[in-house]
Amino acid sequence: xxxxxxxxxxxxxxxxxxxxxxxxxxxxxxxxxxxxxxxxxxxxxxxxxxxxxxxxxxxxxxxxxxxxxxxxxxxxxxxxxxxxxxxxxxxxxxxxxxxxxxxxxxxxxxxxxxxxxxxxxxxxxxxxxxxxxxxxxxxxxxxxxxxxxxxxxxxxxxxxxxxxxxxxxxxxxxxxxxxxxxxxxxxxxxxxxxxxxxxxxxxxxxxxxxxxxxxxxxxxxxxxxxxxxxxxxxxxxxxxxxxxxxxxxxxxxxxxxxxxxxxxxxxxxxxxxxxxxxxxxxxxxxxxxxxxxxxxxxxxxxxxxxxxxxxxxxxxxxxxxxxxxxxxxxxxxxxxxxxxxxxxxxxxxxxxxxxxxxxxxxxxxxxxxxxxxxxxxxxxxxxxxxxxxxxxxxxxxxxxxxxxxxxxxxxxxxxxxxxxxxxxxxxxxxxxxxxxxxxxxxxxxxxxxxxxxxxxxxxxxxxxxxxxxxxxxxxxxxxxxxxxxxxxxxxxxxxxxxxxxxxxxxxxxxxxxxxxxxxxxxxxxxxxxxxxxxxxxxxxxxxxxxxxxxxxxxxxxxxxxxxxxxxxxxxxxxxxxxxxxxxxxxxxxxxxxxxxxxxxxxxxxxxxxxxxxxxxxxxxxxxxxxxxxxxxxxxxxxxxxxxxxxxxxxxxxxxxxxxxxxxxxxxxxxxxxxxxxxxxxxxxxxxxxxxxxxxxxxxxxxxxxxxxxxxxxxxxxxxxxxx
Amino acid sequence: xxxxxxxxxxxxxxxxxxxxxxxxxxxxxxxxxxxxxxxxxxxxxxxxxxxxxxxxxxxxxxxxxxxxxxxxxxxxxxxxxxxxxxxxxxxxxxxxxxxxxxxxxxxxxxxxxxx
Numbered sequence: 001x002x003x004x005x006x007x008x009x010x011x012x013x014x015x016x017x018x019x020x021x022x023x024x025x026x027x028x029x030x031x032x033x034x035x036x037x038x039x040x041x042x043x044x045x046x047x048x049x050x051x052x053x054x055x056x057x058x059x060x061x062x063x064x065x066x067x068x069x070x071x072x073x074x075x076x077x078x079x080x081x082x083x084x085x086x087x088x089x090x091x092x093x094x095x096x097x098x099x100x101x102x103x104x105x106x107x108x109x110x111x112x113x114x115x116x117x118x119x120x121x122x123x124x125x126x127x128x129x130x131x132x133x134x135x136x137x138x139x140x141x142x143x144x145x146x147x148x149x150x151x152x153x154x155x156x157x158x159x160x161x162x163x164x165x166x167x168x169x170x171x172x173x174x175x176x177x178x179x180x181x182x183x184x185x186x187x188x189x190x191x192x193x194x195x196x197x198x199x200x201x202x203x204x205x206x207x208x209x210x211x212x213x214x215x216x217x218x219x220x221x222x223x224x225x226x227x228x229x230x231x232x233x234x235x236x237x238x239x240x241x242x243x244x245x246x247x248x249x250x251x252x253x254x255x256x257x258x259x260x261x262x263x264x265x266x267x268x269x270x271x272x273x274x275x276x277x278x279x280x281x282x283x284x285x286x287x288x289x290x291x292x293x294x295x296x297x298x299x300x301x302x303x304x305x306x307x308x309x310x311x312x313x314x315x316x317x318x319x320x321x322x323x324x325x326x327x328x329x330x331x332x333x334x335x336x337x338x339x340x341x342x343x344x345x346x347x348x349x350x351x352x353x354x355x356x357x358x359x360x361x362x363x364x365x366x367x368x369x370x371x372x373x374x375x376x377x378x379x380x381x382x383x384x385x386x387x388x389x390x391x392x393x394x395x396x397x398x399x400x401x402x403x404x405x406x407x408x409x410x411x412x413x414x415x416x417x418x419x420x421x422x423x424x425x426x427x428x429x430x431x432x433x434x435x436x437x438x439x440x441x442x443x444x445x446x447x448x449x450x451x452x453x454x455x456x457x458x459x460x461x462x463x464x465x466x467x468x469x470x471x472x473x474x475x476x477x478x479x480x481x482x483x484x485x486x487x488x489x490x491x492x493x494x495x496x497x498x499x500x501x502x503x504x505x506x507x508x509x510x511x512x513x514x515x516x517x518x519x520x521x522x523x524x525x526x527x528x529x530x531x532x533x534x535x536x537x538x539x540x541x542x543x544x545x546x547x548x549x550x551x552x553x554x555x556x557x558x559x560x561x562x563x564x565x566x567x568x569x570x571x572x573x574x575x576x577x578x579x580x581x582x583x584x585x586x587x588x589x590x591x592x593x594x595x596x597x598x599x600x601x602x603x604x605x606x607x608x609x610x611x612x613x614x615x616x617x618x619x620x621x622x623x624x625x626x627x628x629x630x631x632x633x634x635x636x637x638x639x640x641x642x643x644x645x646x647x648x649x650x651x652x653x654x655x656x657x658x659x660x661x662x663x664x665x666x667x668x669x670x671x672x673x674x675x676x677x678x679x680x681x682x683x684x685x686x687x688x689x690x691x692x693x694x695x696x697x698x699x700x701x702x703x704x705x706x707x708x709x710x711x712x713x714x715x716x717x718x719x720x721x722x723x
Numbered sequence: 724x725x726x727x728x729x730x731x732x733x734x735x736x737x738x739x740x741x742x743x744x745x746x747x748x749x750x751x752x753x754x755x756x757x758x759x760x761x762x763x764x765x766x767x768x769x770x771x772x773x774x775x776x777x778x779x780x781x782x783x784x785x786x787x788x789x790x791x792x793x794x795x796x797x798x799x800x801x802x803x804x805x806x807x808x809x810x811x812x813x814x815x816x817x818x819x820x821x822x823x824x825x826x827x828x829x830x831x832x833x834x835x836x837x838x
Contacts, residue, residue: 445734475787523728
């Protein structure tokens with residue numbers, strides 16, 4: 001200012017006075033006004049107060065300066081003074097932050113901010129001129145932020161976290177301070193990140209593994225009760241009415257609500273596999289997930305996560321087919337809740353289905369659950385419908401376009417029932433029907449009391465799914481059961497027999513295990529009598545016994561006891577032999593029963609040894625124990641572990657292997673005549689053979705088996721006979 | 724020692740008595756039984772000369788075998804599914820002849836009467 005005076009000197013003063021007019025210049029000289037204004041504005045330490053002065057006078061002084069168009073210079077001088085005082089703030093900040101760094105106590109920060117606000121208030125230019133105030137604010141904040149250390153944002157964040165739990169009233173004051181110091185604008189992103197962090201923390205605390213209640217609703221309540229009031233302070237500042245405030249906050253709240261959904265969604269996606277395992281207990285979690293997914297587009301992540309989890313935890317050789325199936329069914333049910341159109345399901349199910357198709361026992365597992373043998377894959381309440389692939393209905397008024405993330409092969413599937421989906425793993429239903437037939441045969445043959453209503457009911461249900469024609473064979477099997485009962489009734493009326501056979505139509509039953517067993521003694525008589533009775537009743541038919549199947553209830557009356565047992569016909573035949581003479585050798589028994597192999601006979605004998613009726617004399621002879629011997633009863637030491645499939649029905653795999661044996665002749669001929677051939681060529685030639693329907697893979701498996709047996713060699717991609 | 728059978732649940736298959744095999748009454752002999760077993764081992768048994776389906780199966784129009792789709796025995800010793808043969812006889816081309824040997828078809832009375 002000195003320069004100014006020097007340059008313009010008296011001339012300036014005079015002209016100014018002339019311009020300002022007499023009335024005001026009379027009350028206050030310019031230099032006096034300058035003096036008053038600068039001393040009023042001068043920043044001082046907190047404990048030092050500006051000299052008491054009449055507000056009106058200061059105002060007048062400022063106005064005087066303004067009149068003289070000297071305001072910018074006044075401001076400059078004020079800023080210069082401010083700069084001289086900023087070291088007070090700096091030292092204060094450094095001190096407080098030093099303490100905070102040591103203690104990590106947000107209260108230090110709160111106190112610091114409190115002090116800063118006091119500084120601010122103390123320095124704020126007294127006469128409230130708009131331009132002066134703005135300038136001061138800017139300058140103060142600039143200085144302030146330049147002093148704040150790098151660690152301040154974290155400290156501030158800690159303080160913000162601290163305030164979340166506080167009552168609204170105290171927060172309002174705190175936030176006013178923030179506002180005054182310009183923290184809110186500068187650290188707005190920090191504010192949001194605090195809330196995000198809180199949300200994530202909350203989700204991590206309350207939600208993991210909690211699938212039995214609606215967590216999303218809980219979280220939203222929490223957001224409404226804890227976070228929204230807190231948000232009002234920073235975000236709805238300056239709102240005059242409640243509506244205003246609501247409008248200001250609503251945008252930010254929906255952002256946080258989105259984050260809640262997103263965080264919960266991420267968590268649930270991470271847990272999805274276990275959620276599916278827990279279904280239907282985890283129903284609420286699934287509904288939450290569904291709601292989250294409508295808000296957040298995490299569908300691709302869900303698919304990826306679930307596919308990965310399935311691959312890792314489900315689709316490996318260690319998992320039981322039954323478990324895979326039940327998990328698959330749960331997956332179907334769960335994803336149908338989450339995503340009714342089924343796009344997610346389609347994407348997730350594909351690898352499972354492909355894997356299941358490769359498992360040899362998938363069909364059997366499905367079928368056995370179809371007929372209700374352990375396993376609750378079938379929901380009783382489900383309306384059984386026909387299994388069919390529905391062509392797209394172009395006249396459907398409720399048609400909806402496929403969801404946008406549907407792949408090209410995706411086809412909107414009508415909400416079909418679980419069984420339909422399971423059956424559709426395979427291209428044709430025939431495989432199921434065949435397996436079903438085998439299973440039904442096993443069950444029917446095991447029935448002794450003539451009560452097969454359950455099987456009939458099952459078949460009726462399955463007819464709805466597979467169609468009448470496919471199950472015709474099963475129908476005949478059931479008819480055989482009824483006929484047997486009727487015929488037996490008739491024959492029993494002609495002459496009592498203790499025999500109650502099941503007479504089957506062999507072309508309509510799956511192949512049964514063959515046996516050379518011939519029943520001895522009274523059994524043969526019973527058989528013949530019954531056979532005669534049958535032929536008398538049905539003159540153009542006769543019976544062919546399958547003597548090794550079925551079961552016999554019999555009493556073995558010994559001199560000191562009676563053993564009452566239920567045994568297989570083979571065992572019955574063996575004990576029958578002992579009734580004619582007490583000691584038999586293995587060979588004798590074998591010959592007598594129709595050249596049975598020793599393993600079979602041994603197995604039958606073991607049963608009786610276990611019952612304590614027969615004892616093993618060593619060197620392959622067996623003696624009847626007419627009197628129970630206590631000394632001689634050895635714990636039935638099984639000489640060999642005979643683990644044999646006792647099922648009377650030949651399994652489909654065995655059937656296939658048997659059929660393949662026929663084609664072995666062809667292959668052998670080919671390889672002899674043509675020489676080494678690649679597998680494709682063999683397959684091509686075999687296709688000319690009648691009824692050949694194997695895939696190259698099946699053929700490969702067969703050739704591999706033949707190679708292990710040393711029948712063929714595989715060299716340089718060619719198969720050749722091993723000679 | 725005595726074995727008393729209280730109940731025997733056996734499994735058997737029925738067969739048409741086509742007359743080509745040994746009479747059931749002679750099967751008691753061990754040898755006869757043996758041959759019968761051999762017969763049975765060789766698989767599907769005889770087939771109807773018209774539809775080429777086993778006798779114990781049923782003709783192409785039937786769904787249920789046995790009494791619902793019986794056989795018919797000719798004097799010429801040929802046996803067919805009754806439905807198959809009647810259909811054949813019904814066509815003009817058949818000239819009422821057995822499709823196997825072109826002799827005039829005469830149903831063997833004994834068997835039909837019995838069934």
